[in-house]
Structure formats: C-alpha cells, structure tokens
Amino acid sequence: MHILICEFMDEQAVDRLRASHTVVYEPGLVDDAPGLLQKAALADALVVRNRTQVRGALLDALGRCRIVARLGVGLDNIDVAACEARGLVVIPATGANALSVAEYVIATAMLLLRGGYASTASVAAGHWPRAALSQGRELAGKTLGLVGIGHIGQLTARLAKAMGMQVIAHDAFMAADAPVYGQSGVRCVDLDELVVLADVVSLHVPLVDSTRGLFDASRLGRMKSGAVLINTARGGVVDELALAAALKGGALGGAAIDVFETEPLPASPHWQGCPNLVLTPHIAGVTSESNERVSHLIADQLLKALA
Template identity: 70%
Template sequence: MTRIVIAEFMDEAAVAQLRAQHDVLYDPTLVDDGARLHREAADADALIVRNRTQVRGELLAALARCRVVGRLGVGLDNIDVAGCEARGMRVIPATGANALSVAEYVIASAMLLLRGAYASTAAVAAGQWPRHALSNGRELSGKTLGLIGFGSIGQLTAGMARALGMRVIAFDAMMDGAHPTFAESGARCVGLDALVAEADVVSLHVPLVDSTRQLFDAARIAAMKPGAVLINSSRGGIVDEAALAEALRAGRLGGAALDVFDAEPLAASPHFADCPHLLLTPHIAGVTVESNERVSSLVARKVLEALHA
C-alpha cells in the first residue's frame, strides 16, 4: 500500500481522508526527531510538511521513492523545489487557502498598533486609570496602507483595508501600473521608495529570496514615514530585526508586528526585550481553526490526486 508520512500538524479530518485510502504515519512531533524522520522518509511515497521541516540535503536524499511533497502553507523556502523536481517529485503548496487568515492578521495588527490602547487591562484592573496616556491613539480610516507584494494575500488585504476607509498603495516587482489587478482592487501602483515614504502602515507579502533578504534594513526603515507601522507576516530575514528594534526604541516608528523571524523558533532576544510598541507572534498569521481545515483539506485532495495520477 502507498505510504504517506505527515511530519507536522494537520487537521484530523484531512488525515482521516488520507488514511481511508493509504497507509499513513501521522506524527506532528516527527519534525523534531531528525534521525527518525529520515528513516521514515525512506519508505514514503508522499511527505506532508509545514514550514519547519527542511526538505533538502539529507532529508531530500532519504526520500528514495517519494513522488509528492505536500506543503501545509504557501511559502516554499523550506523546500528545495528544484531538487525535488529533479528527482521526479511534485511539490504542492496550499495556495490561497490561508489568505483570509493572513489578511485579517494584518488588519487586526494595524488596528492594535495604531490605537495603542489594548495593553491596559492589567493596569485598569489594578485600579489605575491611564486615560490621558491612552487618548492619543490613531484611527485606521483615512490612513494609507502600503502593500509590498500584491499577490492573492495582498489583494485580499487591500479589499479589507478599503472597506475600512483606508487608501491602498502597492508595489510588486512582477507587476507594472498597467496590470489589471490594480484597477480591479482600487489600489494605486507606486514604486518601492514612494510606498515606504508615503504609507502609514507597511505590510510585507513577498517570499524570502536574494532580492528580498534584508529588504527592510536600517536605511529603508529610516526612510519610512515618522510614526508609521511595519507588519511582517511573510518571511523572516526580510526585516533587519536589530534595526527595527532600534527604530522603535528611538520613537521613529509607531509600532511593528512580526510573525516571522530570522531563526525560528525565536530564541530569547536582546533586540526585543522591553521593546515598545511591538507585537510578536510565533508564525501563526495564516493559522486559524478555519484556515487549518482549508489548508489541510486542499493538500490532502491534491496529494491524493498526484498519487492516483
């Protein structure tokens, strides 16, 4: 019987769908046991992973009979796609299935950071009344959202932002101003430098490649509009974390939300200790109950189609 190895968490209904037709090893902790993962990979006809499993090098070499790699998400920087394809493996991401969750994360983060009033529960419960200190928050409506990368997630985020009264500008290295997506979405196409200077909220939606690594270094962060907010829900390595923390401490930025980091899981970081106006989350922007069901169901269906082809 065909064997499927699932190395990270997957919705149980999708796992059951796979088990109904094939031999399935489902162990969400398998990613943390490299030696066992390599042993199990040797007999896998299909491997399903999230973002932590590195499908390259020794693991790729161990996949002796694998025909398909399912990715429970959209980023492929943890998978040697060219190496997989050279070995006859099809790589299947869950394109579009978590876009809504990421878009909502961006809008919610922008609201939290602009308003700056939602961390007062402990103080108010303790009898304090910091009304004056928390009366300088800003509204989302009327602000400019700058989207760097204008694929499906960026476009969905643009629609939500415009519904809330924001102006939207966007830059995508693969699109020029004549691309119909801009007219359809109501977003204005601008250059990268113009976007950075104009946007009240900058949200990143690009993959980690050579051209985007450290895209937001100290110089680009310094070029942002004073008081602007930066949100990165795409990939770690795009933002210089130390430079961002320095800009927040200096009061040049109004806030930042990071869901992704240079190294994950994030170790105790001197950059971020007691850093003001900073929201950190553990790579969960695209992970909700609903998106996990959509992502898992899509990948299960596509993996079954590939195995039965």
C-alpha cells in the same frame, strides 16, 4: 501508497487520506531527525509545514517519494529546484490561509495605531490612564502600503478598503500595468514612494536574494514618522536589530512581527523594551478555520495525484 505527515494536519483530512492510503501521521517527527530520515525512505508522499527542511539529507532519503505537499504557501523550506530535478512534484496550499493572514494584518494594524490595549493591569489596579491613552489613531483614512500584491496582498487590500483605508502597493515581481492593480482599486507605486507615504506597511513577499534585508536600517529610516510595520511574509526580509532600534528610538509607531530569521526564535534581548511591539510565533496564517482549509486542500490534491 505510503504518506508521511511530519507536522500537524487537521485530523479529518488525515482520516480522508487513511481511507485510501497507508498514512504515518506524527506531528512531532519534524523534531526527530534520525526518525524522520528513516521513515522518509518509505514515503511515496511527504506532507510538511514550514519547519521541515526538505533539502540535503532528507531529500536524499526520499528515494521512492513522488510528491512533497506543503501545508501552507511559502516554499523557502523546500529546495524546489532539487525536488523538480528528482521528479518530485511540490504542491503548496495556495490561497487556503490567505484570509487568516489578511485578518491578522488588519487586526494588528488597528491595535498598533490605537495603542490603548495594554492597559488592563493598570485599570484593574485602580489606575485611570485615560489621558495617556487618548491619542490613539483610527484606521480609516490611513494609507496601507502593500509590499507584494499576490493573493494574500489582494485580500488584505480588500479588507483595508472596506475599513476606509487608501491602499498603495509595490510588487517587484509584477508589471506596473498588471490588471490586478485596477481590479483591486490599488495604486501602483515604487518602493521608495510607498515607504514615505504609508501609515501601515505590510510585507507579502517571498524570501529570495532580492528581498533579503529589504527593510534594513536605511529603508526603515525612510518610513513615515509614526508608521507601523507588519511582517507576515518571511523572516530575513526585515533587519530585526535595525527594527528594534527604530522602535526604541521613536522613529516608528509600532510593529507586528510574525516571522523571524531563526525559528523558533531564541531569547532575543534586542526586542526587550521595544514600545508598541507585537511578536507572534509564525501563526498569522494559522487559525482553526485556515487549518481545515489548508489540510483539506492538500488532502484533495494528494488523493488526486496518488489515484
């Protein structure tokens, strides 16, 4: 079978696939639209991350393809319904990068609440801003509000509770009496209550019609004074302009944003001058360890499906 991999994958996992199949591994092919369309026509399986848009012309080019494998969990870059209509099986790497995302949430929450980690240049220059940086807050005793309590949300809750946090959650896709709440020791609340109570709000929802713009100016304005917002879910869930305004106006205590409505993020003047802000290029779920787990899980699934 012919496997096309157009974004980066762990080399050892690629070698496992090469042992049984013809593999074209070109991590930069995602940026070569004509080349991708040409090579897609030969593929029995296509392996992507989050940048390859599996829809439209690319989907039309996959004439002999049987499988689309996603090195990650979000599927908003794949037209799943159109794939299924064509008989294509879509395989995500469910759960394989959950720990990386959960650690990112806890790490950025601690950084944003403490607020004292940007002093290196000042201290090295002979300044001593001890008084100014002595008002940081501890994570223990704070309330974490999870918007979405799937696999990643549950693991984030477990880490947060180990750090002494109280955890509440809202999930519009899950019943309020779902066993997961009791099993995780998490209190189910409605979204309005969550934004009022949480010191840290962490988003773990897909980008669908009901979640687009979920955290707009109105909802951001109802968040607890000094609270921090962390988005590792999908761009478009948060109104970026409204968030920048809330940070500059002092309504929020900080934000960590890993995902954006447009990726790669173009130059964005609205982010300039925002206090206590962390912007990262969609890497919350990408570590050396998670890349190995994701890649080998997908390799396992492909070898099984193409046997």
